[in-house]
Amino acid sequence: MANLLDFSLADFFYNDNPDVLSPPEDFEAWITEPRVQSSFRFFEQQFLSAPTTSSEVFSGVDGERRKVINLTSYNYLGLSTHPEVIRAAKEALDVYGMSASGAPLLSGTFDLHVEFTRRLAEFKQQEDCLLYSSGLGGNIGAMQGILRKGDYLILDEKSHKSLVDGGTLSGAKMLFFDHNDLDSLEMMLEKSKGKRALVAVEGVYSMDGDLVKLPGVVELCEHYKAGIYIDEAHSTLIFGEHGRGVGEHFGLEAKIGVSFGTLSKAFGGVGGFICSNARIIRYLKGYSSPWNFSCAPSPPIIGGLMKALDVATRDSSLRDKLWENVRYLTDALRGMGLNLGQTESQVIPIIIGSSGDLLIRLAAEIQRRGLFLQPVDFPAVPAHSRRFRISASSQLTREQMDRALTIIEDVIVPALRSEGTLSR
Ligand SMILES: Cc1ncc(COP(=O)(O)O)c(C=O)c1O
Structure with a gap:
């Protein structure tokens, strides 16, 4: 390797080491270099x-x-340590113990989960909701559950890795448009014409803090009959008059097909959720592996999150x-x-x-x-x-x-x- 400092993690994804349990040979030299360290x-x-x-x-x-x-944690509203949230989490811990001890389909659904999903769906003004143990799992599970080989997933180039990984897993063809560029989005929609297409955008882009140009995205998606998936990880509880997110901020919630949120940021907990129409949520329960093959979120976390939703929405x-x-x-x-x-x-x-x-x-x-x-x-x-x-x-x-x-x-x-x- 010429100059180790010219390299980054982007250079070591492919691995030709004959020993499958060893990293690329150059990786060791790179990662132990004192300035890289x-x-x-x-x-x-x-x-x-x-x-x-x-x-x-x-x-x-x-x-x-x-x-x-x-100034680095995502505890945007301080809810992770809010006294009412902590009390609610402790109460749930005392009643239910630490773990749901099962996947939602079999034994991991508690009354707390049912109540919380109902309240999230109501909050997001959608018919139903699926809860995941992580936000990343939610995006992966939604993409994998909704899309099939032959479908198109059209993503902003600055999309979170979980959306990209979910798209890869789904087998759909992925097209990326230039960040927040409606002309570029339209070009991709043209390419997907005649196919089932889902456009995935983020309410607030996580590295730049800018907002999706939702009105333009909605107009194009309506024209091309594509579905809209919005990741409101950094905008739920923050944007919109009632905190419902960037969809509410633009007055376009009714146009959104699937609204994703994470519970690890403004909510102050951990987990993810998607809200959509009841028919697709019922279908996803059969095909979204991070939901049906993974333990349900921990009851004390759900107890705390339910209170966090109350606290964040009872006033502004x-x-x-x-x-x-x-x-x-x-x-x-x-x-x-x-x-x-x-x-x-x-x-x-x-x-x-x-x-x-x-x-x-x-x-x-x-x-x-x-x-x-x-x-x-x-x-x-x-x-x-x-x-x-x-x-x-x-x-x-x-x-x-x-x-x-x-x-x-x-x-x-x-x-x-x-x-x-x-x-x-
Ligand atoms: C835009 C976006 N989506 C999804 C996620 C995943 O959420 P979580 O960290 O709760 O798994 C993140 C996390 O940083 C994110 O920024």
Whole structure:
């Protein structure tokens, strides 16, 4: 290998090692290289407390135990530690124990699951709902259950891996359109003309924080008679007057065929769900393996999630607070001249550029200063737009945001200014 640092995880997918239980030979040399290792130190760092905006971590970067302002967890509404949610989860734990101890079809369906799916379907204004033990499993299971060989799955190029993996498993032909580009989507719809086609989009794109251009997508899908699948992982409980997501935000819920949500982000738990018409949900129960061949979600988690849904929807206070914080952070960061891409949400990228070394250096320094803001490197994002990605939370206090902003201003801004990549 010429220069190990020119490589990334994107280069080691194919493996020609004759021993099937060994990685590619070059992989070992690459991953043990000290500078490569220095970027892997950011992975799997240990949290020593709840994933709130003020957490304690055991730093993989310098081995210190440290209190940090946490801008990386997806606990957008602080529900994972909400006292009512914790009480409800504990009550369910006392009654049902830790595990559902079975797949939903046989022995894993509890009254809690039935009640929660009913409430999720009602919330999303769809007829029925399927619950999964993970969000990733939900997307995989939905694609695998809905699509067949000969069908078309048309995806935004920035789609989450779970949608792509589900498409692969389904055997459908997958076509990717340029991110949020309606002309490109139309070209793909033309190619799928005459076939069963499903268009999958995300409410909020997870690496950029921008919204799907749903009105244009709906118009095209109606014209070409394609179904619409929307992944509202980062938008459920956050967008729309009642928190139902980007579908509600655009007033287009009635046009959505399948609405996916995860329970691990704003909900503060774990799991996933899809809401759709009752006929397809009943059909999927026979063909969606992560549902019918996997243990049902843990009862205490469902107990907590049911309360989380109540708390998040009984009024708009958590959402309002989140939006107030998003405005405060984005105004301040833009004021520093930082490039936040096209964000319109609580997912706020700070785009650093093409230098992986710089990203890692800055990440280490901000963590040393007490800010937990994880770097997002290639291949998770394009090599020219490596970044930090803030997950804002309603829990952030003004004082925490000011401290975080000061660290960003002291560490990131001067580095980008000296690189000449700051907009002012
Ligand atoms: C857009 C999107 N869909 C699906 C998922 C999977 O959800 P989970 O992490 O709950 O499995 C994620 C997770 O990051 C996501 O960002």
